[in-house]
Amino acid sequence: MNFDRKQRFSIRKYSIGVASVLIGSVLAGTTIASADTEVKIDDASKAPVTSTQEAPKVSAVSAQEASTQEAPTYSANAALVSTEKAEAPKVEAKTETPAKEQASQAEVKENAKDSKNEAKTEETVSEVKAPETEVKSEESEVKEAEKKADSTDKKSEDKPVDLKKEQLDVDKKVPGLDLKNATENPDGGFNIAFSKEAQEQYRSSLEAYIARRRNYNRRSSFREAGAGTSENPDYEFKKVMTPILPGFYADKASIEALVVDPDHLEDFNFAVWYKKLGSVVLVDEQGNYITPTGEIATNQADVAHKQYENDPSDPTRAWFTKVPTAPTGWEVKPGQNVYGYDAARQTVNPNQKDDLDAIGRDTKIVIVKQAQKAIIKYVNENGNVELSRDEVVGKSGEAIDYSTNEKVSSYRRRGFELVSDGFYDAANKNFDFDASVDQEFTVVLRERIEPIDPDKPTPTPDKPVDPNDPDTPKWPDPVKDIVNKETVTRTIHYVYEDGSKAKDDVTETLYFKRFAYVNLVTGHVEYRQWTSNDRTFDSVLTPTIKGYTADKNMIPAVTGVEPTAPDIEETVTYVKDAQKAIVKYVNEKGNVELSRDEVLGKSGDAINYSTATKISSYKRQGYELVSDGFTSASNKNFDFDTAFDQEFTVVLRERIEPIDPDKPTPTPDKPVDPNDPDTPKWPDPVKDIVNKDDVTRTVKYVYEDGSKAKNDVTETLHFKRFSYVNLVTGHIDYRPWTTTDDTFDAVTSPVIKGYTADKLVVPAVSGVQAGAADTVEVVTYVKDAQKAIIKYVNEKGNVEVARDTVNGKSGEVIAYTTTDKINELHRKGYELVSDGFTSASSKNFDFDASVDQEFTVVVRERVVPVGPEDPDPTPDTPYDPTDPNTPNWPKNVDKIQNRRAVATRTIRYFVEENGVKVPKPIRERVVFERTVLVNLVTGEMTPQAWKLVSVTRLDDEVDNKPVVRTRRALSEGLAPRALETSLARPASHTRSRRSLVIADSPEESTVSLSAVNPEPVVATRSARRSRRSLSTASTTPTVTPGAVLPNVPTPVVEGFYSTVGAIPPVEITPEGELKFDYDVWFKKLGHIQLVDQNGNVLAETIYKNNETDATKAAPTALPAIPAGYKIKEGQTVYGYDATAGTVDPNNPTDPDAIGRNTTILLELQAVPRQETKVVNETIHYKDAITGETLAPDHTDQVTFRRVVMVNPATNEVLSATSWVADNGDTTFDAVTSPVIEGYEASPLVVDAITGLTAESKDFVTTVLYRKKAVPTPQPDPVKPDPVKPDPVKPNPVKPEPVKPEPTKPATPDAPKAPTLPETGVTDASTVTLLGAALGLVGLAGLAKRKRDENE
DSSP: OOOOHHHHHHHHHTTTTHHHHHHHHHHHTSOGGGGGSOOOOGGGSOSOOOOOOOOOOOOHHHHHHHHHSSTTTTOOOOOOOOOOSSOOOOOOTTOOSOHHHHHHHHHHHHHHTTOTTSOOHHHHHHHHHTTHHHHHHHHHHHHHHHHHHHHHHHHHHHSOOOOOTTSOOOSSOOTTBOGGGOEEOTTSSEEOOBOHHHHHHHHHHHHHHHHHHHHHHHHOOOOOTTTTTTTOGGGEEOOEEOOOOTTEEESOSEEOOEEOBTTBOOOOOOOOOEEEOOEEEEEOTTOOBBOTTSOBOSSGGGSOEEEOEEETTEEEEEEOEEOOOOOTTEEEOTTOOOTTEETTTTEEOOOBTTBGGGGGSOEEEEEEEOEEEEEEEEEETTTTEEEEEEEEEEETTSBOOOOSHHHHHHHHHTTEEEEEETTTTOSOOBOOSOTTSOEEEEEEEEEOEEEEOTTSOOOOTTSBSSTTOTTOOBOOGGGGGOOOEEEEEEEEEEEETTSOEEEEEEEEEEEEEOOEEEETTTOOEEEOOOBOSOOOBOOEEOOOOTTEEESOSEEOOBOSOOTTSOOEEEEEEEEEOEEEEEEEEEETTTTEEEEEEEEEEETTSBOOOOSHHHHHHHHHTTEEEEEETTTTOSOOBOOSOTTSOEEEEEEEEEOEEEEOTTSOOOOTTSBSSTTOTTOOBOOGGGGGOOOEEEEEEEEEEEETTSOEEEEEEEEEEEEEOOEEEETTTOOEEEOOOBOSOOOBOOEEOOOOTTEEESOSEEOOBOOOOTTOOOEEEEEEEEEOEEEEEEEEEETTTTEEEEEEEEEEETTOBOOOOOHHHHHHHHHTTEEEEEETTTTOSOOBOOSOTTSOEEEEEEEEEOEEEEOTTSOOOOTTSBSSTTOTTOOBOOTTGGGOOOOEEEEEEEEEEEESSTTOOOOOOEEEEEEEEOOEEEETTTOOEEEOOOEEEEEEEEOTTSOSOOOOOOHHHHOSOOOOHHHHHHHTSOTTSOOOGGGOOOOOOOOTTOOOOOOOOSSSOOOEEOOOOOGGGGTTSOSSOOOOOOEEEOOEEOOOOTTEEESOOEEOOEEEOTTSOOEEEEEEEEEEOOEEEEEOTTOOEEEEEEOEEOTTOTTOEEOEEOOOOOTTEEEOTTOOOTTEETTTTEEOOOBTTBGGGGGSOEEEEEEEOOEEEEEEEEEEEEEEEEETTTOOEEEEEEEEEEEEEEEEEEOTTTOOEEEEOOOEEGGGOOOBOOEEOOOOTTEEEESSEEOOBOOOOTTOOOEEEEEEEEEOOOOOOOOOOOOOOOOOOOOOOOOOOOOOOOOOOOOOOOOOSSOOOOBOTTTOSBHHHHHHHHHHHHHHHHHHHHHHHHHHHHO
């Protein structure tokens, strides 16, 4: 404690009152931070001293005497600390005197000023010797206490204080305070005791203070009370600055100075409240707290934060605080506007002028994940060459959206195979949190080496290696040149001298093979060694041929053949023996030999001879071959028998050649057959051959003028005979004449119309002989008169409309034209079918006078088609204004029938909730068309059969109109009956696209009716067309076609249902209803709701749609059951399947059941848990002055137990049993205080405590021990020499920051006296006790001073 002269005076003067206030304030712990200061005597400080008196020096012995005279009475250590904020100075290092000795010497110096004349030195020395041992003992105790304090301080600095959440939470030790055992004050804040070391320090200071006061009081009495009260600074408490408590801010910066009135003394207690400083915390963009590792914090204690720094000059303010470092992979979001946040300096200043508690709230700084990039490299194992790389971007911690499957498959198709997939095998496929380095994954591939087995087919380039594998590569081009099989062949040829084959070749082949390995990427082929089962050609004996001799008897063996060796060929040649053959030529007549030839040769050789030349020579002489014994011989080779000559005979005859009279007569010396080079020539006698003769009669027909009337009629009788010529001798032999007819037949003169012949018949002539003369007969014709008729006939009914007559003579031109008559009929409405006069091949009079010539011109009533695109015709107006011969429209044409019918079906979808996207409307159009045939002559109008033109589904933007059709499509005439029947078939039958012709017309046949809402489906139909509108049509029955529009299933809209599953099919006919409108409504699906017993919805989920039926819901799984709940058993809910955990809300009898909610009742899920409460009794045995523990604590406890049923999720207690004490014991027994020598205990017995309950608080009782009084001899006063103490340089110690988290309760109106730590007694009693002790000291000093003054 720092006390200057003025403060000492005030304490001395008001030792009972003011000192009690100071000590009480100290024990209340109102200035906690000052406990860190080492307490020293103020005389050694640099504080100003107002007293002008000089202290005389005294000897060390005198100082010790003075300091120990009354020490036994006031040697106790008080558990008190200084109440001042200022830090006490420490003794310089050169000062080795312990604190207690310094205090004693300082007191001796001070007291020596007033004890000059009290006693002689000798008496003092003799009096001091007696208690010397006791003084030394006290000095040793002080030294031990100081050492213990130093060691304890060091230990406490090393050990961090770990308090529970309900206690102070600090990070660093505050020296001098026992934070570990701090207790919560009921009025707010905490009761914090001083550490033993701090108590020991204060004890030393207090002893020195008491000794000084005792000696000082001997020399002067108290000043008059009230003297200079308002002006004397001795009566003023100085201003106390609120200390800075690290991690907390105060509600007051200081306690202002206070002047006290000695006449009106009272205690002054001031409370300074500390609150925990807020922090700078990191959150994500959704406001979730983020931990230092970048995770979302589930516990706020794990949040990445930095508590605000204390303002070093103001305990009520915070300092600029650095923003915590963002976790790896995160960064502070730029551009955010947060109060006090400086983005450039990355600091936060939380102080707000109008809100002092702003520094107690957290500042949230938003951080975002950093952009990341991952690289997937594809590397060739061969040479570690990078083939390609892919880059994927994302955010820290997110999954890398990538797959190597496609790329690996691509490389496999290129011939690679996978070695390792560093991305697929990676344990973590998320982006990391280090944005400075890109993540890399390596996929290692190798060039695939594929073996080719020589025993299997050689692969084909550009064909799959494995056809069953979709990712297989293709064989490279070099495989076409693979050589993995080889053969070496030896062939032995057996030939004759001419090289021809004598025997079959003997062939032996050696086979070699080897494996080839193909690199499917580069195409490189690597071969293995050749292998073979046989490398030797065996020896072969030469076979024997009769009549021949071989040049080699044997072919030797060949060993060690290599696969690269060329094929071997060996030849064995056979030599033939000499032979002779004879060929004879003989005349068949008389068997006379004409000539012979001889041929020489060798055995087995072909006889080198031919009879062709010789036979050709004989043929040219007139002979012909009978037989050729040489050519027809089966073997024309020399035989192998040299003993006999071979003979061959050729037989010839003289050639007799017939001459056919029907063929040309031959010419002498000309070849008989010019195409045969070996033919003989005709002999000279053939020039006189006579073998044919003809006899002819001619009948001629002429007119009167001699001109030819008819072709001549000629008849010739033919006679012939055969002759035979010997081509060798020239002799000719004739046969008799022959004929097939020897009579000229009678000839009737032909009839020529319009003429008469002068001879009706030319008579017959028979018995005509060869060599008779030719004859001629003439017939003459005269002309007749003629008439021609031209008729105009209506094709319908074959009724004659008009006729014309023309006269003339047979064969003359008919002078007439049909043009004018036909134009006249055109204007009447007819059209030409055929013009029999104009198209006649001959327009001359014929030659039949008995019958008039007639020509027929056929016309028909013109019927024109009027189609859907044609305008309605106007009566009595030209059909074709551009044609001068056009007819007019009939008068009744204004009643023409309709020619197009358009039917529509529209399906619209509606939903009962706004903003929900519904399916687009479905619009379908059916178009029927027909033509009406109008007779321009009679005015009759005949409608044709309807044709189904198109069935079209329209887009929303397309008008419901058919597309333009051409007239040609409608003017193809009447359909055949079979075609009409086909058009009348329902639309379900397949039709050719050519039969559907698209048309365009206004929709006059469609009558729209408004839709009806809000019924689910409403079909509105167009007005019926009256059949009476067809009354003017032909009565000819027509077949009406129909089209069937199929059913349209209602689409599924997520979260909604419809009561209509599909729009049914509809049959549409052109004569029936033409408009069909349907409205389909969707309603919202219901929910599965999990509710508590009060009906509160705890969780819900909407029914799932049935994917194939819009009128139904799919069985839907229950939503997740909230923690702490379970489904109540025994409840019956429609559609609920407890086993599957699903609800099927579909009700066949109630389509709207799926639109209502299904409610399932939950109940709390209770689990038993045992709770225990322990009531403790602790009895401390301590020194009443120092608070030192003199005996071990006495402890006892009573345990209460009960079973509670709790909700495991919320920890809500649902029910509980009563508390029961173990063994039924609810009493703390009475405890007798232990006897300690030299001390007196109070109380001697701690009473028993009965009736304990689980709600009872712990009982803490302190038994105080006081030392028994020991009489002290009164020494004579000694005048010591004044000793001036050496000044001590203060060394302030800055307290280390702590991180407490106190909770300030409501400010109390009148603070209660706080409880001292571990004593169980109130502050006031202790202050009174200590004040009384100090008062006794003051009274003793006062009595001594008065005695001195009297002397």
